[in-house]
Amino acid sequence: MAGHVEGRGYPDAIVRPVTAARTITTERFAPCPEIAGHVDYHWYVAWDLEHPHDQQVIPQPRIHIAAEEGRLLVHGIGRRPFVRHLTGRGHTLGVSFLPGLFRPVLGRRVSTIADQVVPAQELLRVDDRPAAERILSSADPKEMAAAMEAYLLEVGLPADPVAEDVRRWVTLAEDDRSITRAEQLADHAGLSLRSLQRLFSEYVGIGPKWVVQRFRVLEVAARAHSGDVDWAAVAAELDFSDQAHLVRTFRDVVGAPPATYAKDL
Numbered sequence: 546m547a548g549h550v551e552g553r554g555y556p557d558a559i560v561r562p563v564t565a566a567r568t569i570t571t572e573r574f575a576p577c578p579e580i581a582g583h584v585d586y587h588w589y590v591a592w593d594l595e596h597p598h599d600q601q602v603i604p605q606p607r608i609h610i611a612a613e614e615g616r617l618l619v620h621g622i623g624r625r626p627f628v629r630h631l632t633g634r635g636h637t638l639g640v641s642f643l644p645g646l647f648r649p650v651l652g653r654r655v656s657t658i659a660d661q662v663v664p665a666q667e668l669l670r671v672d673d674r675p676a677a678e679r680i681l682s683s684a685d686p687k688e689m690a691a692a693m694e695a696y697l698l699e700v701g702l703p704a705d706p707v708a709e710d711v712r713r714w715v716t717l718a719e720d721d722r723s724i725t726r727a728e729q730l731a732d733h734a735g736l737s738l739r740s741l742q743r744l745f746s747e748y749v750g751i752g753p754k755w756v757v758q759r760f761r762v763l764e765v766a767a768r769a770h771s772g773d774v775d776w777a778a779v780a781a782e783l784d785f786s787d788q789a790h791l792v793r794t795f796r797d798v799v800g801a802p803p804a805t806y807a808k809d810l
Contacts, residue, residue, distance in 0.1 A: 611639030645711035655750035657693035
């Protein structure tokens with residue numbers, strides 16, 4: 546997929562990236578080896594604004610922990626659009642967990658935190674405030690990341706072979722454009738659709754239908770960011786029933802039809 550960078554998620558998940566690049570500073574970088582089996586990447590955002598700015602991000606099938614307002618906050622997968630209101634000057638750092646790999650850390654179904662933002666201590670039983678203070682008091686992204694990593698190592702990152710299986714299936718949905726329905730992903734996994742749905746609810750936090758569709762939406766965003774696009778051809782390539790279906794799906798996630806969105810990046 547055009548917007549996917551191996552091991553770094555989707556840069557195209559940043560809505561209106563041209564405006565964002567003029568407004569905020571972003572960086573993504575790899576975690577230390579000790580947590581790399583669970584965490585995909587660190588992300589860093591800084592801003593120094595004369596006027597308030599609302600930055601939207603297309604949610605992905607990943608759990609994030611971010612240092613915000615003196616706490617480490619766990620962001621469950623959200624079905625609604627995610628918009629962060631930024632004012633004045635500030636910075637934050639977060640980690641993006643590999644799909645499925647937050648389940649062994651959480652110790653219960655990841656779907657139980659869907660659409661929620663929860664202080665890490667409430668879920669992981671280790672006080673997050675000292676780590677958040679160290680992260681937010683530093684201006685060096687690598688120092689901030691080290692404090693986040695120390696917290697996660699204190700929490701503990703248990704191995705879970707089922708989580709690894711789920712991660713592979715999410716990656717398959719991400720990389721194989723021929724998979725356009727949850728039933729197809731279940732066939733590839735050698736499972737019934739109901740079994741796959743249970744595992745995704747347990748480990749990813751949301752169902753396989755949402756995951757498959759979300760990767761298609763991210764691909765549409767990548768095409769919009771790339772320039773002039775034949776949207777009817779994209780709809781056919783990504784197996785939307787027609788162009789109107791593509792438009793409705795993208796608008797529901799981003800808030801504007803793809804052709805309109807592409808004119809206002």
